[in-house]
Amino acid sequence: MNEFTQRKYYRPYVSPFDPCPPIRVKWYETPPQLYLGFQPYGLPQYKPQQALYCGTLWPALFSPYDGRDMGREEA
Numbered sequence: 001m002n003e004f005t006q007r008k009y010y011r012p013y014v015s016p017f018d019p020c021p022p023i024r025v026k027w028y029e030t031p032p033q034l035y036l037g038f039q040p041y042g043l044p045q046y047k048p049q050q051a052l053y054c055g056t057l058w059p060a061l062f063s064p065y066d067g068r069d070m071g072r073e074e075a
């Protein structure tokens with residue numbers, strides 16, 4: 001399930017007349033269920049305590065929230 005990335009990047013148009021400092025690279029997160037389609041039988045499952053911590057029973061549907069770098073440009 002690692003053949004995709006959940007974080008997508010794009011470069012918006014930057015006007016030379018924009019009074020604000022431009023954000024040259026923007027990004028957004030896509031949820032993992034977009035890449036799964038129908039849920040197949042026999043998916044691996046977390047143990048109950050780990051499932052409560054992750055918010056899902058299936059590792060394939062886990063998407064960690066990483067809001068620490070929201071608003072910052074990627075290098």
